[in-house]
Amino acid sequence: MPRKTIDVTRRQFLRGSCGFTLALPLLPSLLVSTAYGSDPLFVRRPRLYWLATHHGAALETNMFPSAALLTQSQTLFAEHSVRAGALRAEVLQGKAHLSPVLQADANVLSSRRLSTLNVIQGLDIPFSIGHHTGGHLGNYARNDALAGEGLAIKDFPVPTIDQLLAWSPSFYDQLGAIRERALVLGSEALSWNYSNPTAASGPIQNVRGTESSLELFQRIFLPPSAAGWQARIPVVDHVLASYKRLRNGQRRLSSADRQRLDDHMDRIAELQRKLGTGGARSCASVHPPEDDALNHQSGDASSSALRRAQLFNEVVAAAFMCGSSRIAVFGLADAQRFAGYSGDWHNDVAHEWQSPDKQALLVRAYQGIFEHVFLDMVARLDTEEAPGMTYLDNALLVWSQESGMSTHNAVSLPVVTAGSAAGALRTGQFIDYRRVGDPRAQFDPQFGGYLLYAGLLYNQFLASVLRALGMQPADFERWGYKGYGHPMVCPPDVGILPFAKHYENASSRYFQMASEMLPFLEPQR
Numbered sequence: 392m393p394r395k396t397i398d399v400t401r402r403q404f405l406r407g408s409c410g411f412t413l414a415l416p417l418l419p420s421l422l423v424s425t426a427y428g429s430d431p432l433f434v435r436r437p438r439l440y441w442l443a444t445h446h447g448a449a450l451e452t453n454m455f456p457s458a459a460l461l462t463q464s465q466t467l468f469a470e471h472s473v474r475a476g477a478l479r480a481e482v483l484q485g486k487a488h489l490s491p492v493l494q495a496d497a498n499v500l501s502s503r504r505l506s507t508l509n510v511i512q513g514l515d516i517p518f519s520i521g522h523h524t525g526g527h528l529g530n531y532a533r534n535d536a537l538a539g540e541g542l543a544i545k546d547f548p549v550p551t552i553d554q555l556l557a558w559s560p561s562f563y564d565q566l567g568a569i570r571e572r573a574l575v576l577g578s579e580a581l582s583w584n585y586s587n588p589t590a591a592s593g594p595i596q597n598v599r600g601t602e603s604s605l606e607l608f609q610r611i612f613l614p615p616s617a618a619g620w621q622a623r624i625p626v627v628d629h630v631l632a633s634y635k636r637l638r639n640g641q642r643r644l645s646s647a648d649r650q651r652l653d654d655h656m657d658r659i660a661e662l663q664r665k666l667g668t669g670g671a672r673s674c675a676s677v678h679p680p681e682d683d684a685l686n687h688q689s690g691d692a693s694s695s696a697l698r699r700a701q702l703f704n705e706v707v708a709a710a711f712m713c714g715s716s717r718i719a720v721f722g723l724a725d726a727q728r729f730a731g732y733s734g735d736w737h738n739d740v741a742h743e744w745q746s747p748d749k750q751a752l753l754v755r756a757y758q759g760i761f762e763h764v765f766l767d768m769v770a771r772l773d774t775e776e777a778p779g780m781t782y783l784d785n786a787l788l789v790w791s792q793e794s795g796m797s798t799h800n801a802v803s804l805p806v807v808t809a810g811s812a813a814g815a816l817r818t819g820q821f822i823d824y825r826r827v828g829d830p831r832a833q834f835d836p837q838f839g840g841y842l843l844y845a846g847l848l849y850n851q852f853l854a855s856v857l858r859a860l861g862m863q864p865a866d867f868e869r870w871g872y873k874g875y876g877h878p879m880v881c882p883p884d885v886g887i888l889p890f891a892k893h894y895e896n897a898s899s900r901y902f903q904m905a906s907e908m909l910p911f912l913e914p915q916r
Contacts, residue, residue, distance in 0.1 A: 435780075435785050435813035435814065436564075436717065436785070436813065437717070437785055437786060437787060437812040437813040437815070437859070437860050437861070438711045438717040438718070438719075438782070438785065438786040438787070439553065439556065439717065439718045439719070439786070439787050439789075439812075439856075439860060440707060440711075440718075440719045440721070440768055440786060440787070440788045440789070441527070441528065441553065441719070441720045441721065441788075441789045441791070442721050442723060442760075442764060442765055442768070442788070442789065442790045442791070443524070443527040443528070443579065443581055443720070443721070443722050443723065443790075443791050443792075443793075444723050444724075444726055444757075444760060444790070444791075444792050444793070445723075445724050445726060445741075445792075445793050446726065446736075446737070446741040446753075446792065446793050446794060446798060446799075447741075447792040447793055447794035447795055447796065447798065447804070447805065448741045448742075448744035448750075448753055448794065448796060448797070448798045449492055449744075449750070449753050449754060449757055449796065449805070450744070450750060450796055450841075451512070451795075451796050451803065451841075451843075452490075453490060453491040453492055453750065453753075453754050454490060454491075454492050454493070454757070454796070454805050455490055455493075455510060455512050455805070455821070455823075456478065456489045456490050456493065456510060456821045457490075458823070460476040460477065460478065460479060460821045461474035461475060461476045461821065461823055462474075462475075462476040462477075463475045463476055463911075465910050465911070467904075467910070468900065470826070470829055470831075471826045471829070471832075473513070473822070473823065473824045473825075473846075473847070473910050473911070474822075474823045475820050475821065475822045475823070475910075475911040476820065476821055477819055477820060477821075478505055478506075478508060478509075478510065478819050478820060478821050480494075480497075480500060480502075480505055482497050485497055487499075487500035487501070487505065489505075489510065489821075491754050491758065492754055492757045492758050492761060493510065493758075493761055493807070494758060494761075494762070495761065495762035495766050496762070499762060499766050499770060500762075500766060503773075504766070504769055504770070504773060504783075504809070505819065506818060506819040507769070507773075507783055507784070507809050507810055507811070507818050507819065508807065508808065508809050508818060508819065509806075509807070509808045509809075509816070509817075509818055509819070509820050509821075509822060509912075510806075510807050510820075510821045510822070511805075511806040511807070511808070511822045511824070511852070512803055512805070512821075512822065512823045512824065512825060512846070513803050513822075513823050513824030513825035513844070513845075513846025513847060514803065514804045514806055514824060514846060514847060514848070514849045514851075514852050515801060515802055515803065515804065515845050515846060515847070515848060515849060515890070515894075516531065516801035516804070516848075516849045516876075517801075517845070517848065517879070517880045517881060517890040517893075517894045518538075518540035518541070518544070518801075518879045518880060518881040518890060519537070519538035519539075519540050519541060519800075519881055520534045520538075520540070520541055520544075520799075520801050521534055521535055521536070521537035521538055521541050521799050522534060522535035522537060522793075522799060523535065523541075523793060524579050524580045524581050524722065524793070525551070525580070525581070525583065526793070526801065526849070526876075527551075527581055527791045527793070528551035528552050528553055528581060528582065528583075528720065528853070529549060529550075529551050529552050529850075529853045529875045529876040530548055530549050530550065530551045530583040530595065530876075531544050531547075531876050531877055531879070532544055532545045532546075532547055532548035532549070532595070532877075533548070533580055533583065533597075537799075540879055540881055540882075543879070544877055544879055547870075547877040548583065548594075548595035549583075549595065549869060549875075549876065549877065550583055550584045550585060550588075550595065551581065551582050551583045551584070551720075552853055552856060552857055552867075552875060553573050553575075553582055553718050553720045554573060554582055554583065554584035554588065554598060555857070555862075555866075555867060556573075556718060556857070556860055556862070557572035557573040557584075557588075557718055558572065558584070558588045558589065558591075559861075559862060559866060561861045561862050561863070561866060562717070562718075562860055562861050562862065563717070568713075568714045568715060569714070569715065569716060569717070570610065570611045570612075570710075570715045570716065571610060571611055571710070571715065571716045572716065572718065573598070573716065573718040573719070573720065574607060574611075574706075574707060574710060574716050574718065574719040574720070575598050575599070575600035575601070575719075575720050576600050576601060576604075576607070576703045576707070576719065576720065576721040576722065577600045577601075577602065577703075577721055577722035577723060577724065578599075578600055578602055578722070578724070579600065579722025579723075579724050580597045580722075581600070581720055581722045582597070582598040582600065582720050583595050583596065583597055583598060584596065584598050600720075600722060602684065602685050602688055603683055603684060603685040604680065604683055604684035604685070604699075604702040604703050604705070604706050605679070605680060605682075605683040605684075605685070606683075606685075607703075607706050608679060608680060608706045608709075609679070611706070611709075611710050611713075611715045611716065612677055612679075612709075612713075612715065677709050677713065680702065680705065680706070682698070682702060683702065684698075684699045684700075684702040684703050687699035687702070688725075690728070691727075691728055691731055691732065691733040692728065692731065693728055693729050693730070693731050693759060695728070696725055696728035696729055697729070697759070697763045697764070700721075700723060700760075700763070700764040700767070701763070701764070701767050703721055704721075704764070704767050704768045704771060705771070707719040707721075707768070708768065708771035708772060708782075711772065711782060711786065712774075712776075712782060723760065723764065726756040726757065726760060727740065727752075727756060728756075729755070729756040729757075729759035729760055729763075730752045730753075730755040730756035730759070731755075732752055732756070740752050740753065741753070741798045742798050744796070744797070744798055745841070760790075761790070761807070765788065765790045765807065765809070768788055768809075769783060769788060769809045769810075772786055772788075772810070783809065783810050784810060784811055784813070784814075785810070785812075785813045786809075786810040786812070786813075787808060787809075787810045787811075787812035787816065787856065787859060787860065788808060788809040788810050789806065789807070789808050789856070790806070790807040790808075791804065791805075791806055792804060792805050795843065796841065796843065797834075797841075797843065800834075800843075801849070802834055802843045802845065803825060803843055803844070803845075803846060804849060806852065811914070812859040812860055814914065815858075815859040815860070815914070816859050816912050816913075816914065817911065817912055817913060817914045817915060820911060822909075822910075822911050822912075823846075824846035824847040824909070824910070825844040825845065825846040826844055826845055826846060826893060827844050828844075829844070829893075831892040831893055832844045832845040832846075832892070832893040834889070845890065845893040845894065847901065847909065848874055848894070848901055848902065848905050849876070850873075850874030850875055850876045850878065850902070850905045851874050851901075851904065851905040851906075851907070851909055852909060853874070853875035853876060854867065854873070854874045854875045854905055854906050854907075855907075855908050855909045855912055857875060858906075858908055859908075859912075864906040867906075868906060872897065872902060872905075873902060873903060873904070873905040873906035874902060874905025874906055875905075878897035878902050878905075879897060880894045880895065880896055880897055880899075
């Protein structure tokens, strides 16, 4: 039966808030009445967007929804049950409210978008990692070594999961249109990889991010006809020939020099791959932005911080929709700007989290980030990719924080997600993995009488993300251990965080289950 064409309307265009208009990709599903899912050529390929913020320190009552939502229970062990329930927002004066932090304009946090979220409580890094940027994506070695365990784990660096995915054929089964395997935004040291990613060899190095959204745009959307595009390929071939002569003909090369040569040629090979990338036809209609995030990286105004973040979001959304990349990591280090605060945020606010006036500043900052950065990206991807299916449905968005309620202590790290990763995850839930009420899982952060409870490993959350995005345990397990990230537990007699009472050691039952999908996340069959 012939397919009936549908007129292209203005709904096929996405108008961004940062100065330019994007044409949606020219997809078969937008031009025919047949359901996209019935097209044998259609493959749902997930995207990953990760927003990471410094500190944490929002009271659990300010960060998380009410425990009254937790209507389901699942027993993991005799003394440890986990709970979950459907997210429900209360609409007050035009705001959809899950918690003081997790609230937004009801049109932004609509019931449809609420159904795509998960709010997760009770994920722990079970040792004193202190100041860190590497914990978000699994390279726990990137910390400031303020405690003995933080120093010890520096001997076990690993690639972060964004880079593991970026170089995995399980995630990128096709690279024909991919200009950038992973987009790294901001100057935070979040993303790490081998010096030679193709061979998974060499030292673990920081993958530097960009502060310029315009420069990022130009890297992604440089057309094949641009000046110098084809002219650079013979240069690559010339370098390759020189490399082969030196690598294979010089016996005096040290092993370190050979590694450096191999690393260099791996980068050259990746450059040559990019030079041959055709890109999606629909990307030709994407116009350069009229503003740059680089112009908004300083000052205390929340409006400037918001604009900087949304300029990055705009470029990432365009890349996702055009198929030029499927991974983006955004390190947002200026939370204080969302609160309009000038001063020493680290010492005078984050470390004074128990003070009501400082807690109010933390809540204001994180609420702004949730509504105007995280939900901004949700809204950009909540656009039809196929009948009954949006880009958001085929993505996984994650917002993680450096610490839990007690600054620099990785107990009950707050995690908010959006999207089902192309149907791999169940959504619309508030999930609590803590071992509530058991003294063996109880922590006293020594401020104001607040009590915290340990739950499940952040290693297992990272493994769940990797599995949702198509990887298997054999692709990511290290050192004979399960989960992702080096398995370490704070010794029983060290510090104020007695993780060993709950997690015991790196061979305990919690680590043995760390490669499994976290409870409540697998879709219901």
